Amino acid sequence: RKEVEQDPGPFNVPEGATVAFNCTYSNSASQSFFWYRQDCRKEPKLLMSVYSSGNEDGRFTAQLNRASQYISLLIRDSKLSDSATYLCVVNIEWSFGSGTKLNVKP
Amino acid sequence: DTGVSQNPRHKITKRGQNVTFRCDPISEHNRLYWYRQTLGQGPEFLTYFQNEAQLEKSRLLSDRFSAERPKGSFSTLEIQRTEQGDSAMYLCASSFFRDRGLEFFGPGTRLTVL
Numbered sequence: 001r002k003e004v005e006q007d008p009g010p011f012n013v014p015e016g017a018t019v020a021f022n023c024t025y026s027n028s029a030s031q032s033f034f035w036y037r038q039d040c041r042k043e044p045k046l047l048m049s050v051y052s053s054g055n056e057d058g059r060f061t062a063q064l065n066r067a068s069q070y071i072s073l074l075i076r077d078s079k080l081s082d083s084a085t086y087l088c089v090v091n092i093e094w095s096f097g098s099g100t101k102l103n104v105k106p
Numbered sequence: 107d108t109g110v111s112q113n114p115r116h117k118i119t120k121r122g123q124n125v126t127f128r129c130d131p132i133s134e135h136n137r138l139y140w141y142r143q144t145l146g147q148g149p150e151f152l153t154y155f156q157n158e159a160q161l162e163k164s165r166l167l168s169d170r171f172s173a174e175r176p177k178g179s180f181s182t183l184e185i186q187r188t189e190q191g192d193s194a195m196y197l198c199a200s201s202f203f204r205d206r207g208l209e210f211f212g213p214g215t216r217l218t219v220l
Binding site for chain 2 (some may be wrong): 008034049089091095097
């Protein structure tokens with residue numbers, strides 16, 4: 001079983017839609033969680049940390065569910081520029097998920 | 107300081123050859139990480155340095171791979187006797203605080219083994 005699992009997608013949504021991704025992790029001792037965004041053939045860029053109480057940054061909301069061992073990312077009012085692959089990271093040995101591809105269409 | 111830099115950006119080599127990549131982290135960052143990413147996959151952790159000490163090394167890192175950070179600044183990753191399966195993007199990242207996420211990735215070195 002992989003340490004971190006994500007639905008690869010793609011998620012095809014229209015502009016303005018709300019879209020959510022989940023990421024499950026296997027190590028219950030994990031302490032730090034993050035979401036990254038990666039554009040095609042570019043390096044990953046840190047999008048946001050995920051705190052136990054949940055956190056929001058503009059149109060992006062991240063949540064952690066320790067009991068079920070998953071984190072989520074919600075994007076509201078999707079923009080064309082949100083099209084990318086979204087990777088979750090769990091801190092034990094910095095395990096990245098395989099990423100969820102998002103396509104926002106006009 | 108313009109961020110994390112990696113050289114070369116692209117490397118094409120024949121199977122069996124040795125290759126070496128370099129990463130220059132942000133100057134005040136004491137932590138340096140190497141990852142490998144293949145198409146359609148997330149980055150896989152290879153190894154981690156704190157200053158010049160190599161503190162973690164993935165089980166994925168075979169004996170053909172070696173990394174150094176001799177003075178706690180730049181790092182090199184060497185692959186000996188390359189195989190076609192080594193073809194990937196090799197990413198370097200640096201940070202100061204481990205628990206704040208890896209904010210600074212380099213642009214990567216794309217290796218193609220023919």
